[in-house]
Amino acid sequence: MKPTIKIFFFVFSTIIFFSCKTKNKPARADAGTERKWWKEATVYQIYPRSFQDSDGDGVGDLKGIISRLDYIKSLGIDAVWLNPVYESPNKDNGYDISDYQNIMKQFGNMDDFDKLLKGFHDRGIKVMMDMVLNHCSDQHKWFQEAKKSRNSEYYNYFHWWPAEKGEPPYRWSIFDEKAYGWEFNKATNSYYLHYFADFQPDLNWENPQLRQDIYKMMRYWCDKGVDGFRMDALAFISKDTTWPPLPKEYNGNWGLYYASGPYLHDYIQEMNREVLSKYNLATVAEAMGDIPRVKMFVDEDRKELNMAYNFEAIDFGYLPGEYKMPDPNGYDFVKWKSIYAKWDSAFVEKGWGTMYLANHDQPRMLTRWGNDTPEFRDYSSKLLTTFILSMRATPFYYFGDEIGMNNIKFEKVEQYNDVELLTNYEQVKAKGGDLKRFLEGMKISSRDNGRTPMQWDTTTNAGFGNGKSWLPVNGNYKTINVAAQEKDENSCLNYFRKMIRLRKDNDVLVYGKYTLLDKTNPDVFAYTRELNGKKLLVLLNFRGKITSVNTGIDVGNGEILINNYSTPSAGGTLKPYEAIIYQL
Numbered sequence: 001m002k003p004t005i006k007i008f009f010f011v012f013s014t015i016i017f018f019s020c021k022t023k024n025k026p027a028r029a030d031a032g033t034e035r036k037w038w039k040e041a042t043v044y045q046i047y048p049r050s051f052q053d054s055d056g057d058g059v060g061d062l063k064g065i066i067s068r069l070d071y072i073k074s075l076g077i078d079a080v081w082l083n084p085v086y087e088s089p090n091k092d093n094g095y096d097i098s099d100y101q102n103i104m105k106q107f108g109n110m111d112d113f114d115k116l117l118k119g120f121h122d123r124g125i126k127v128m129m130d131m132v133l134n135h136c137s138d139q140h141k142w143f144q145e146a147k148k149s150r151n152s153e154y155y156n157y158f159h160w161w162p163a164e165k166g167e168p169p170y171r172w173s174i175f176d177e178k179a180y181g182w183e184f185n186k187a188t189n190s191y192y193l194h195y196f197a198d199f200q201p202d203l204n205w206e207n208p209q210l211r212q213d214i215y216k217m218m219r220y221w222c223d224k225g226v227d228g229f230r231m232d233a234l235a236f237i238s239k240d241t242t243w244p245p246l247p248k249e250y251n252g253n254w255g256l257y258y259a260s261g262p263y264l265h266d267y268i269q270e271m272n273r274e275v276l277s278k279y280n281l282a283t284v285a286e287a288m289g290d291i292p293r294v295k296m297f298v299d300e301d302r303k304e305l306n307m308a309y310n311f312e313a314i315d316f317g318y319l320p321g322e323y324k325m326p327d328p329n330g331y332d333f334v335k336w337k338s339i340y341a342k343w344d345s346a347f348v349e350k351g352w353g354t355m356y357l358a359n360h361d362q363p364r365m366l367t368r369w370g371n372d373t374p375e376f377r378d379y380s381s382k383l384l385t386t387f388i389l390s391m392r393a394t395p396f397y398y399f400g401d402e403i404g405m406n407n408i409k410f411e412k413v414e415q416y417n418d419v420e421l422l423t424n425y426e427q428v429k430a431k432g433g434d435l436k437r438f439l440e441g442m443k444i445s446s447r448d449n450g451r452t453p454m455q456w457d458t459t460t461n462a463g464f465g466n467g468k469s470w471l472p473v474n475g476n477y478k479t480i481n482v483a484a485q486e487k488d489e490n491s492c493l494n495y496f497r498k499m500i501r502l503r504k505d506n507d508v509l510v511y512g513k514y515t516l517l518d519k520t521n522p523d524v525f526a527y528t529r530e531l532n533g534k535k536l537l538v539l540l541n542f543r544g545k546i547t548s549v550n551t552g553i554d555v556g557n558g559e560i561l562i563n564n565y566s567t568p569s570a571g572g573t574l575k576p577y578e579a580i581i582y583q584l
């Protein structure tokens with residue numbers, strides 16, 4: 001090429017480059033963060049085991065999801081997060097992976113996965129995979145080899161404590177009957193570490209070879225065309241291998257301690273260089289801790305991840321020192337509101353958050369944060385939907401919540417499937433605790449409540465599948481189901497669609513500045529969202545009674561954009577579980 005032509009091309013491409021940049025300039029009123037598809041997206045979480053069973057074995061599968069693609073599209077969501085679909089013995093429902101590059105047999109095969117991915121992409125829906133990187137299954141080839149001998153090439157893929165050094169320093173385990181994080185292995189005369197169940201050995205990220213294998217595996221999925229990752233327990237991957245005793249100040253706060261490994265962010269940055277930066281991905285990490293710690297995962301300058309999935313608000317209202325035991329006196333609503341305001345302010349300048357009220361580790365949002373009595377189920381379900389979709393953070397919406405599914409509330413321990421509940425039950429029992437009280441509490445907070453099969457229609461098993469489902473279908477499926485709600489324009493389902501459209505049509509709901517109002521109101525969550533001169537007011541009455549609200553804003557000339565009653569309240573009061581968004 002002649003030098004003059006080269007110069008011409010250089011000048012021309014520079015102009016194009018900068019004009020594209022200006023077009024994508026942020027429209028946010030108060031921050032420097034850029035517009036991104038994953039900030040504007042609503043993510044719908046699918047727990048494949050419970051969504052749709054296509055072959056009658058009682059377990060949901062990929063073909064089942066394929067048969068529901070048009071339904072998922074009809075919701076208006078932009079992306080899905082699929083809980084783990086990899087090969088697994090399923091002792092923790094896929095969070096114990098035995099082969100990261102194969103599909104769990106119960107769910108189908110790789111051909112089904114490719115069809116599913118294409119089916120989503122054809123409909124303009126992105127797919128986020130669940131990546132479990134802190135641990136794998138004890139059935140994984142790496143562990144099967146490692147446990148044979150200290151000389152195995154995979155021995156250092158895990159953390160071991162040689163028995164000749166005596167008992168290992170205490171580590172707590174979340175899913176262990178003895179709450180003990182080390183398990184003895186005879187063949188190697190050593191203990192392996194497991195922060196979760198003993199069938200979930202922790203991977204040794206301190207070993208560069210393991211990290212390279214993980215990155216290679218992640219690139220395999222990226223090359224297939226997946227659009228992002230939800231990274232399970234990522235904050236726990238780095239360990240201090242001098243194994244100091246657990247510091248006293250972390251007593252009871254194991255999550256924080258486990259999330260403070262010395263090389264955590266070096267590893268995430270390395271993963272970013274080796275994998276994430278090479279693709280256009282949405283990444284979200286389960287990130288424990290206070291604001292400065294969580295910001296480290298998502299501050300753009302640090303080149304780690306996109307979104308933080310924090311636990312402070314969702315874990316609120318449990319009795320201190322008792323695992324997931326709801327306080328019978330309820331929770332401090334004013335404090336809860338302030339937690340949301342605090343986390344909003346965390347990401348004004350840098351990073352980005354997520355908004356959710358439920359997922360597969362939580363009970364149904366309607367039971368926990370709303371009101372599942374017949375009188376208020378409909379109103380409170382719509383209220384929670386309004387809340388999730390009007391905050392400044394990417395909404396992660398859990399399947400089934402769009403029709404207002406609620407907790408199944410098992411009576412007996414035998415009815416449960418979840419390893420978390422079963423091991424915690426044993427822990428309470430070992431301590432001589434009150435098991436009846438424990439089971440009462442679990443009716444509100446246990447994970448199986450959120451895992452019962454999707455309620456599609458009034459046919460056998462709610463249309464989930466022909467076989468006996470792995471968890472029973474909630475007995476209310478004859479009234480609470482998709483088919484019935486499709487026909488009712490005022491259903492929770494259609495309200496969810498409407499609210500999604502509202503968020504799509506109003507940038508202000510995505511990027512607009514957030515201001516909490518009437519902060520000390522013990523019943524109402526009230527806030528404004530503002531962007532480029534547009535201002536919305538969100539009013540949410542979280543109580544089953546008429547309440548007053550005092551935001552100091554005159555809504556007289558405001559236009560109501562959405563409301564969950566046929567005739568909205570006017571002035572300073574709100575009806576039970578009323579939700580209104582005004583454009584001021």
Ligand code: TEU
Pocket residue numbers: 092095096132174196232233286360361362420447
């Ligand atoms: O959960 C990670 C996690 O930190 C758990 O403590 C979670 O908060 C707990 O399950 C809440 O009840 C992930 C997955 O989401 C969960 O389903 C798995 O069981 C867990 O990892 C182990 O892989």
